[in-house]
Amino acid sequence: MLAGPLFSREALTVPRQLSHFLIRSGYVAAFFVLMYTAAQTTFGWQQVRNLGDIARYGQLVFQVLTMVQLAIMIFFAALFAAGNVAQEKDRRTMLLLLMTDLRDRELVLGKLCSSLLLPGVLLAASIPVFTLVQMLGGVSLQQVACAVAISAASGLVAGSWGSLVAFWREKTFQTLAITLIGIVFFLGVVEGVLTVTGSLSDVGIIIGSLNPFRAMARVLDPLNSAGRFSYSAVALISSGLLLLVAVLIILFTIVRVRVWNPSRTLGDMATLDENDRGVVRPPRPVWNSPVIWREMMTKAYGRKVIVIKLAYVVIAAAALYSVLTAPPNSPLVLGMISPVGAAFVSLSLLSMLLINAQGVTALTSERDTGTLELLLATDISAKEFIFGKLGGVLYNSKELILIPLLFMIWYLGQGQLTLENFIYIALGFLSLVTFAAMLGLHSGLSYTVSRTAIASSLGTMFFLFVGIFICMILILQARASFGLQLPSFLVFILGGSLGLWASLTHRNPSPALTLAAGILPFCTFYAITSFLLGQTLGVCLFVVAAYGFTTLAMLVPAISEYDSALGRTEMPKG
Structure with missing residues (x-):
């Protein structure tokens, strides 16, 4: 009541x-x-x-x-x-x-x-x-x-x-x-x-x-x-x-x-002065790709985004301070990762969640405000729209991408990280960032209800991280008998594949998305085991290959889905 x-x-x-x-x-x-x-x-x-x-x-x-x-x-x-x-x-x-x-x-x-x-x-x-x-x-x-x-x-x-x-x-x-x-x-x-x-x-x-x-x-x-x-x-x-x-x-x-x-x-029209109502501002030059121009040169996501980025900087500074004040011989966090690595992983996870949120809202906000229909009436091509949105998401999230990389650059300068491992970490991180952004756009296109699209996109990222965390704990629990317990992990991985398949192929299923949903959990599992065994190259290769392929599997249908699912007939530009 x-x-x-x-x-x-x-x-x-x-x-x-x-x-x-x-x-x-x-x-x-x-x-x-x-x-x-x-x-x-x-x-x-x-x-x-x-x-x-x-x-x-x-x-x-x-x-x-x-x-x-x-x-x-x-x-x-x-x-x-x-x-x-x-x-x-x-x-x-x-x-x-x-x-x-x-x-x-x-x-x-x-x-x-x-x-x-x-x-x-x-x-x-x-x-x-x-x-x-x-x-x-x-x-x-x-x-x-x-x-x-x-x-x-x-x-x-x-x-x-x-x-x-x-x-x-x-x-x-x-x-x-x-x-x-x-x-x-x-x-x-x-x-x-x-x-x-x-x-x-x-x-x-x-x-x-x-x-x-x-x-x-x-x-x-x-x-x-x-x-x-x-x-x-x-x-x-x-x-x-x-x-x-x-x-x-x-x-x-x-x-x-x-x-x-x-x-x-x-809106803020009620606060405008009467003398300012008749002022006509000079037109702003627009690029040949108006979608990415709007994403980069206007405040499409509000004027308070800078506050969000400053809050992220504060969190990053707190993570760095915790690493600097940690004892030299600090134990591994959860017995798996060093304190520096844990700080980098925490910042990276927060960055990917925020990037994914920006990716999905970049499309859901267009649909809810009715501006997506206006875009359908223009001569903007599908590639311009999708790549413009993707480029805008990555540009507006540049601080969220650069700060974790700067964190690792500082660690490299301290001599506690080799150049080879830094390259592996950077490539893997950038692959995951691109995957998070594209997953947001894919969910925004796949679901017509904004709340469902946001829940599906962020939920997929969340369960992916939770699944990795659980898998690492169970692998450590198995210890020396891991080889004998491998079949049991296959059940856990199969469940993750089915959930990912249901999320990716909700609206327009394709063989590429089905294959991506099948191989991504297995490649992630291999990357986890390689990391726990102290290997580096295998982790980087499987992360880049698996998440890169999944990103492409979502990108290619998204370009065609913009026309078919939304009822747009693409007009060739003269």
């Missing part, structure tokens, strides 16, 4: 869709596939009779599943909440909602609860899975309850933040970028405060509980006696503080929603 008719409509219509049941059942099925892969990695084909081994397996599965679910809750709650409101603004339907008799709280809570409906259903569907894992031993029901509470509170605060940013900003790219950077910045501030207060002090434990990943790690290690708080107390403090932050964000959004809207939606 507090959420109002917006949530009531969503709660009544969503269960009628077949995709709702497929996603819910597929989520649980993915958990069982992961459990099977972990079982084969841990035990292989031998018969297990020791209860202690089964309990250790249950503990391992619980650790992996809870961390993955926590990341899913935070990412998709923020993404759905931001995209739900941003779509209303792009389609100019936000004005209609503001003109109704909806109260401010009904508008804000209705949109927020509607966005959190799917993450909430997935979280509820995971509880029986966790209960089954608890029966294996090594995990208590209290730990399951704490893990679910932290995930629920984290999803709520992430969704509240995404909703606030979406009601505040006008451009979809700004909304997505500020949402992602804000989450990273919040976690970074919490960790920065802990360096001053100490993570083992009472104040440090309370402040550290604002980081849900740190609180979840404490729940997963119940025998850790650091500090005087038990893991259940830490979980309770974390859930309570995150819930308090979410409530404050929601209240602030309700108070400001009429201030931010509809004045910004209507």
Whole structure:
């Protein structure tokens, strides 16, 4: 009743869709596939009779599943909440909602609860899975309850933040970028405060509980006696503080929603002086390729993009500071990668998510505002449109590309990285960046609904990163018996291939996209194993070949899809 008719409509219509049941059942099925892969990695084909081994397996599965679910809750709650409101603004339907008799709280809570409906259903569907894992031993029901509470509170605060940013900003790219950077910045501030207060002090434990990943790690290690708080107390403090932050964000959004809207939606014409209304500006010279000119020479993504880039620079500076202040003999992060490498990977992942968001919104914003139909009436060719959009995305994201490379150049100058390895890293990074940009454009063309396109594009990138992370953990768990456990990894890789195939071939399937969906997870798996074995050339070759081929497989259909799917007949230029 507090959420109002917006949530009531969503709660009544969503269960009628077949995709709702497929996603819910597929989520649980993915958990069982992961459990099977972990079982084969841990035990292989031998018969297990020791209860202690089964309990250790249950503990391992619980650790992996809870961390993955926590990341899913935070990412998709923020993404759905931001995209739900941003779509209303792009389609100019936000004005209609503001003109109704909806109260401010009904508008804000209705949109927020509607966005959190799917993450909430997935979280509820995971509880029986966790209960089954608890029966294996090594995990208590209290730990399951704490893990679910932290995930629920984290999803709520992430969704509240995404909703606030979406009601505040006008451009979809700004909304997505500020949402992602804000989450990273919040976690970074919490960790920065802990360096001053100490993570083992009472104040440090309370402040550290604002980081849900740190609180979840404490729940997963119940025998850790650091500090005087038990893991259940830490979980309770974390859930309570995150819930308090979410409530404050929601209240602030309700108070400001009429201030931010509809004045910004209507534009800035009302603020112009009467003497300036008749001023005619001189025409600006336009290049022969008007699409890329618009992307590079105008403020198509809003005037606050510079703030987003400055926030990214601050995050990069914090990552560099953490590397400089780290002890010389620091242990490997998660036993896999050095602290410098972890900082570079974190910056690179954030860069690729932002580039992907800009790529998908470059097309969805054109469709929602109706300017895509205007482009269809011009003599702009398909190649000019696609390459113009792709070049504009890469140009506007140049700072996000250069900073990670400068990070590695600095590391090269310190003599801790060879020139050969630097070239391999640069080539692999640039291949992934191009893949992220093209995937965004491909999703924008494949899905007519902006919210679906954004969720598919960013979701594909997210699950790709999560899959790599899980695969590395399972490989380390297998250790010397990796060769015997290889068949179990094939099940995990096959599931990734099917998901990627469903995303890439949603609208216009092609043999190239099918082949790309089949080989990309296998090549990524080979690159992971080569990296863990200390090889470098093989990692670079397979990353460049696999992701480069997938980029081309999306690029070629995109050029023709611009004409066929959108109903445009290309006119030859005289």
